[in-house]
Amino acid sequence: MNDQAKSAARRMVQTQLLARNISDPAVLGVMEAIPRHLFIPEATIEQAYSDHALPTAGGQTISQPYIVARMTELLAVRPGQRVLEVGTGSGYQTAILARLGAHIVTIERSPELAGLAEAVLAEVCPGAAIQMVVADGTLGYPDKAPYDRILVTAAAPHIPKAHKHQLADPGRLVIPLGDRHSQTLTVIDRQGEKFAVADDIACRFVPLVGEDGWGE
Numbered sequence: 001m002n003d004q005a006k007s008a009a010r011r012m013v014q015t016q017l018l019a020r021n022i023s024d025p026a027v028l029g030v031m032e033a034i035p036r037h038l039f040i041p042e043a044t045i046e047q048a049y050s051d052h053a054l055p056t057a058g059g060q061t062i063s064q065p066y067i068v069a070r071m072t073e074l075l076a077v078r079p080g081q082r083v084l085e086v087g088t089g090s091g092y093q094t095a096i097l098a099r100l101g102a103h104i105v106t107i108e109r110s111p112e113l114a115g116l117a118e119a120v121l122a123e124v125c126p127g128a129a130i131q132m133v134v135a136d137g138t139l140g141y142p143d144k145a146p147y148d149r150i151l152v153t154a155a156a157p158h159i160p161k162a163h164k165h166q167l168a169d170p171g172r173l174v175i176p177l178g179d180r181h182s183q184t185l186t187v188i189d190r191q192g193e194k195f196a197v198a199d200d201i202a203c204r205f206v207p208l209v210g211e212d213g214w215g216e
Contacts (some may be wrong), residue, residue, distance in 0.1 A: 001035045005035055005037055005048075005049075008037075008048070008049040009031070009032045009033075009034075009035075009036065009049055010032055011049065012031070012032075012049040012051075012065050013028055013031055013032045015051075016051050016065050016066050016069075017031060017065065017066060017069050020066055020070075022066070022069045022070065022073055023073075024072075024073045026100055027069055027072050027073050027096075027100075028069075030096050030099040030100060031065065031068070031069055031072075031096065033099065034092070034095050034096060034099060034124060035124060036048045036049055036062075036065070036092060037049070038120050038123065038124060039056070039062055039090040039091060039092040039095075039117075039120055040054055040056070040062065040090075041054075041055070041056060041057065049065070051064060051065065051066070052064050053067075056089060056090045056113075057090075057112060057113055057116055058110050058112055058113050059206075060089050060090070060110075060113060060206060061089070061206060062089065062090045062092050063092075063093070063153070067185075067203060068092065068093055068096060070185065070200070070201060071093070071151060071153075071174055071185065072093070072096055072097070072100070074174050074185070074187050074200060075097075075149050075151055075172060075174050076149075076172065077097060077100045077101075077102050077149055078100075078101070078148075079100065079101030079102070080101060080102075080103065081101075081102050081103070081148035081149055082102070082103050082105075082144065082146075082147045082148050082149075082168075083097055083102040083103065083104045083105070083147060083148065083149045083150070083151065084104075084105050084106075084107070084140060084141060084144075084145075084147040084149070084150045084151070084163075084166065085097060085104055085105070085106040085107065085150075085151050085153065086107050086137035086138070086140070086150070086151070086152040086153065086154065086163070086208070087107070087108065087137055087152060087153035087154045087208070088106040088107065088108035088113065088114060088117045089108070089113060089117065089153060090113075090116075090117060091106075091116075091117030091118070091120050091121045091124075093151070093153055094106045094117065094121060094125075094130060095120075095121060095124050095125050097151070098121070098125040098128035098129070098130055099125065099128075102129070102149070103129040104128075104129060104130045104131065105131045105133060105141050105144050105147070106130060106131070106132055106133065107133045107134075107135050107136075107137040107140075107141060108132065108133070108134055108137070109134070109135070109136065109137065109209065109210070111134050114132055114134050117132070118132050131144070136210040136211055137152075137154075137208070137210060137213075138156075138160045138162065138163075138208060138209075138210030138211055138212035138213040139160070139162045139210065139211060139212065140160070140162035140163055140165075140166040141166070142162070142166060145165075145166035146167060146168035146169070146171065147166055147167060147168055147171065148168050148171050148172075149171065149172050149173075149174075150163050150166070150167055150171070150172075150173040150174070150175075151173075151174050151175075152173070152174070152175035152176065152208065153176075153205065154176070154205050154206055154207060154208035154209075154213075155176045155177075155178060155179075155180065155183045155204070155205040155206065155207050155208055156176065156177055156183075156208040156213055156214075157177075157178075157179070157208075157213065157214060158177070159173070159175060159177070159188060159195075160208075160210075160212040160213065161212060162212065163175070164188075164190075164195065167188075168190070169190050169191065169192060170189065170190055170191055171189075171190045172187065172188065172189050172190070173187070173188040173190075174186070174187055174188075175188070176203050176205045180207050180214070181204070182202065182203075182204055183202070183203050183204060183205060184199045184200065184201070184202055184203065185199075185200040185201050185202075185203045186198070186199055186200065187200060
């Protein structure tokens with residue numbers, strides 16, 4: 001990153017993350033290190049490190065930095081863990097997970113978005129263990145299951161059955177649950193056949209579209 005981007009990223013961490021009690025040193029470190037501006041369309045690049053979501057290609061959004069950090073902290077990823085990410089979008093969250101040392105399968109419905117994200121990720125995370133899949137994310141990706149962690153970056157009306165089946169034991173799933181207009185960030189921890197559910201903060205994501213989401 002150039003000096004201007006480094007300064008903006010440092011300020012983002014100080015004013016948006018530390019100020020809101022994001023405390024995991026690893027999460028704070030990668031949030032400061034990753035060039036968020038590379039995942040932003042040129043028209044809004046000056047707002048790359050601002051405290052709000054931004055539009056990206058295909059009518060999607062890149063989440064507010066705080067939300068990305070909060071979801072990542074809740075996921076509690078450790079190096080070498082297998083992670084399923086549902087909703088690649090811009091690839092920014094994927095990059096965060098990769099820099100934390102995860103082995104990632106990331107699913108995106110849109111071939112256009114997948115292609116754009118793959119190109120940026122090759123630049124930002126060269127050699128990272130990332131497999132891009134173009135498919136219906138509500139069905140997960142059974143070929144590489146089970147997953148130590150599953151992260152869903154779109155709003156779901158319920159927990160997709162495939163996600164529960166593909167979650168390792170023990171394992172953790174973080175997902176925004178609610179209606180199309182408002183959701184609650186929800187943490188599901190698996191122990192055997194028991195799934196403990198805990199609500200976290202209010203949030204707002206684009207709908208999770210698919211067979212076991214909001215429909216096609």
